[in-house]
Amino acid sequence: MDTESAENEKRGPPQDLGRKVFFVYPPSVVREELITRLIDNEYETYMIKDIKRAEILLEKYPNSICFVNIDTGMTEPDWELWIRKIMREPKFSGVGIGIVSYNNNDRLQKKYLMDIGIQCGYIKLKLGRDESIKILLASLKANEAKGRRKYVRADCSTDTLTSFNFTHGRLTVTGKILDISVIGFSCILNPDPLVKKNTLLEDVQLKLRASLLRTNLIVFGMRPMGDRTLYIILFPPTLENHQKNKIRAYIQSALQIFIEQDCNEALKNMPKEISKKEDKLPEVTENDLLQEAETLESVQEVDVPPELLEAEKDSDSSSLPY
Numbered sequence: 001m002d003t004e005s006a007e008n009e010k011r012g013p014p015q016d017l018g019r020k021v022f023f024v025y026p027p028s029v030v031r032e033e034l035i036t037r038l039i040d041n042e043y044e045t046y047m048i049k050d051i052k053r054a055e056i057l058l059e060k061y062p063n064s065i066c067f068v069n070i071d072t073g074m075t076e077p078d079w080e081l082w083i084r085k086i087m088r089e090p091k092f093s094g095v096g097i098g099i100v101s102y103n104n105n106d107r108l109q110k111k112y113l114m115d116i117g118i119q120c121g122y123i124k125l126k127l128g129r130d131e132s133i134k135i136l137l138a139s140l141k142a143n144e145a146k147g148r149r150k151y152v153r154a155d156c157s158t159d160t161l162t163s164f165n166f167t168h169g170r171l172t173v174t175g176k177i178l179d180i181s182v183i184g185f186s187c188i189l190n191p192d193p194l195v196k197k198n199t200l201l202e203d204v205q206l207k208l209r210a211s212l213l214r215t216n217l218i219v220f221g222m223r224p225m226g227d228r229t230l231y232i233i234l235f236p237p238t239l240e241n242h243q244k245n246k247i248r249a250y251i252q253s254a255l256q257i258f259i260e261q262d263c264n265e266a267l268k269n270m271p272k273e274i275s276k277k278e279d280k281l282p283e284v285t286e287n288d289l290l291q292e293a294e295t296l297e298s299v300q301e302v303d304v305p306p307e308l309l310e311a312e313k314d315s316d317s318s319s320l321p322y
Contacts, residue, residue, distance in 0.1 A: 018147035020064040020259075021045045021140065023100070024054045025073040029125060029132075030100060037133045039252045042152050042182075043145055046259045051082060053263045058086065060266065063094040065120055065145055067136075070101050076108070084116060096120045096143050100132075119143065151181035154254035159209070162250070166204040166217075168193040175233075180254075182247050184220065184234040192229055195219050201233075208250035213243050 021038065023030055026047050038045045048054045051073070058066060066086070070079040086092045098120030099112055109122045121139040125132055140146075156162050157178040164175040164187075175187045195201070201217040220232040235247075 016147050018149040019145045020061050022048050022066045024048045025069040027069050033129055034133055039248050043140055044152050056263055056266045058095050059091050065096040067098040067100050070099055100125055102126050151183050153179055153181045154251040155179055156254050161209045164204055164206040166201050182244055187231050188228050197221055211246045211250055213246050
C-alpha cells in the first residue's frame with residue numbers, strides 16, 4: 001500500500017456530505033472570529049467545552065476533524081496523553097486531529113506534527129487572525145472537510161422560533177423551515193397555496209430566531225412528503241451581504257444548538273450505547289433532508305429564469321426595513 005493510500009485508510013472513507021469540524025476549548029479568537037470565517041467558507045463547525053463531550057461526539061461522528069486548544073483545560077503533557085489516546089483507539093481511527101495554540105515553541109510543534117503525527121496541523125494563533133484562518137482553510141481543504149457539499153446546511157426542523165410568512169392572493173401563508181443553507185431551504189407551507197415551480201414569492205418575512213429579514217424568494221421545486229408537499233425555496237441572486245450574514249449567523253447558531261442537544265441526549269442516556277440512531281422527526285426523516293440536500297447542492301448549475309430575475313429587479317425593495 002503506498003503512502004497516500006495508507007493515509008486515506010487511516011483517515012477513513014471520504015464523506016459525501018463533508019466532515020464535522022470541532023474545536024475543543026476554543027480560545028476567544030476562535031469563538032469570536034475564526035469560526036465565523038469558517039462558516040462563511042462553508043465548513044460545518046462546532047465548539048466543544050470539555051473532553052468528555054469531545055469523546056462522545058468523536059465516537060458518534062468518527063470521520064470528523066478535531067482542533068484542540070492545548071493552552072487550557074489540562075496541562076500540555078495531559079493533552080499529549082489525550083491526543084495519543086484518540087489517535088490510538090480504533091473507534092477514533094477516522095478522526096483528524098489538529099492543534100490551536102498561542103505557544104510558538106518549535107519543539108512543541110515538531111513533537112505533535114512529526115513525533116505524534118497529528119494530521120490537521122499546528123495552528124500558531126500568535127501569527128494573527130488572517131494567517132491563522134489561511135492555515136486553517138488550507139488544512140481543511142487538504143483533509144477534504146467539505147466532501148462534495150458546497151453549502152453548510154442546518155437542520156432546523158425542531159426549531160419553533162424559526163419560520164417565515166407571506167401573502168399569496170388572499171391567503172396568509174406560514175412556512176415551517178426544515179433545513180437551511182445560504183442558498184435556500186426546504187419547508188412545509190400552511191395553508192398550502194399550491195404554488196408552482198419558478199413562482200416568485202414577494203415581500204417574504206423570515207424570522208430566524210431573533211433575527212428578521214425581508215426578501216423575495218423563488219420556488220425551485222416540490223415533491224410529496226406523506227400527505228403534505230415539501231417545497232424547495234431559493235434566496236434570490238440579489239440577496240444583500242448583510243442578509244447573507246444574518247442567515248450564516250443563524251446557521252452557526254443552529255448547528256451549535258443541534259450538537260449540544262445531541263451530546264446532552266447521549267450524556268443523559270449513558271452508559272447506554274452512545275452512538276445510537278437519532279429519533280425520527282414526526283414530519284420529516286433524515287432521508288427527506290438528504291434528498292433535499294442533493295437538490296440544493298445542484299442549484300449552482302441551474303440558471304434562474306430570466307423573467308424571475310427581471311421581476312426581482314423590478315420589485316421595490318427600497319422601503320423594506322431589513
